[in-house]
Amino acid sequence: MLTSAVFPETVTEAPFYGGRLRLRQPESGYRAAIDPVLLAARQAPRPGSVWLDLGCGVGAASLCLLARCPEVSVIGVEIDPLLADLARQNAALNGFSDRFRIIESDVAALRSVDLPALAGIFTNPPFHAPAATPSPDGRRTRATHGDVLTDWCAIAARLLPHRGSFSLITRADALAAVLAAFAAARPAFGGITLLPLWPRAGQAAKRLLVTARLGSRAPFVLGAGLVLHAAGNAYTAECDAILRGGASLENR
Numbered sequence: 001m002l003t004s005a006v007f008p009e010t011v012t013e014a015p016f017y018g019g020r021l022r023l024r025q026p027e028s029g030y031r032a033a034i035d036p037v038l039l040a041a042r043q044a045p046r047p048g049s050v051w052l053d054l055g056c057g058v059g060a061a062s063l064c065l066l067a068r069c070p071e072v073s074v075i076g077v078e079i080d081p082l083l084a085d086l087a088r089q090n091a092a093l094n095g096f097s098d099r100f101r102i103i104e105s106d107v108a109a110l111r112s113v114d115l116p117a118l119a120g121i122f123t124n125p126p127f128h129a130p131a132a133t134p135s136p137d138g139r140r141t142r143a144t145h146g147d148v149l150t151d152w153c154a155i156a157a158r159l160l161p162h163r164g165s166f167s168l169i170t171r172a173d174a175l176a177a178v179l180a181a182f183a184a185a186r187p188a189f190g191g192i193t194l195l196p197l198w199p200r201a202g203q204a205a206k207r208l209l210v211t212a213r214l215g216s217r218a219p220f221v222l223g224a225g226l227v228l229h230a231a232g233n234a235y236t237a238e239c240d241a242i243l244r245g246g247a248s249l250e251n252r
Contacts, residue, residue: 165185191216
C-alpha cells in the first residue's frame with residue numbers, strides 16, 4: 001500500500017488485466033473491476049488512431065486498450081486530482097506515458113481544449129438513475145450532479161467526426177436515459193449497437209455495452225451478448241479470455 005504527502009489517502013497496487021498491467025487505485029471508494037476491461041475490449045481502433053476516455057479515473061479502461069492495441073493513443077479526462085495523478089502514475093508504471101495523456105479537467109471544459117482528431121470516445125460514466133441511492137463515494141457522487149449523460153453526449157458530438165464512435169458501459173436500468181442522451185445530441189447519435197452482459201446464462205442482464213456513431217442512420221443492432229459467469233463464481237471461458245487474455249469484443 002502507498003501514501004504520499006500530497007495525497008495521504010491509502011493507495012493499493014496490484015496486477016490487473018490478467019497480470020498484463022499493474023494498477024494503482026485508492027483503497028476505498030470506487031475501484032476498477034471488470035467493467036473497464038469489458039469497455040476497452042469493445043473498442044475497435046485502427047492503428048494510429050486517437051481515442052478519448054471521459055472520466056477516466058485511474059486509467060483502467062485506457063490502459064487495457066493500450067495494452068491490447070500497441071499502435072493506438074488515448075487521452076484521458078479526469079476532474080479528480082488524486083485519480084488524475086494515479087492515472088499518470090499508472091501510465092508510467094506500465095510504460096504507456098508516450099501514448100496516454102491525462103487532462104485534469106471537467107469534461108465540460110473540453111470545449112476549449114485543443115485536441116487532435118479523434119476516432120472515438122469511450123466512458124464508464126458515474127451515472128445514477130433519478131431514483132437511485134447516491135454513491136457513498138464522494139468522487140462518484142460529485143460527478144453525478146446534473147444530467148451527466150446528456151452533457152457528455154453533447155460534448156462528444158462536438159468533438160467527434162461524422163460516424164465517430166461513442167461507447168459506454170451502463171446499468172441496464174439506465175438504458176432509456178442513454179438512448180435519450182444519444183437522441184438529444186446535435187447532431188444525434190445513431191447506428192446504436194447494444195451488447196448485454198449477463199451475470200449467468202438465463203439471468204437478466206445488469207450491465208450493457210452501448211455503442212453509437214455520430215450522425216449515423218444505421219438500424220439498431222442487438223448483439224449476441226456475453227455470459228460472464230459459469231458454475232459458481234468462475235468466469236466463462238469466453239469472458240476469461242477477455243479479462244485475462246486480452247481478447248476483444250469488437251465483433252459481437
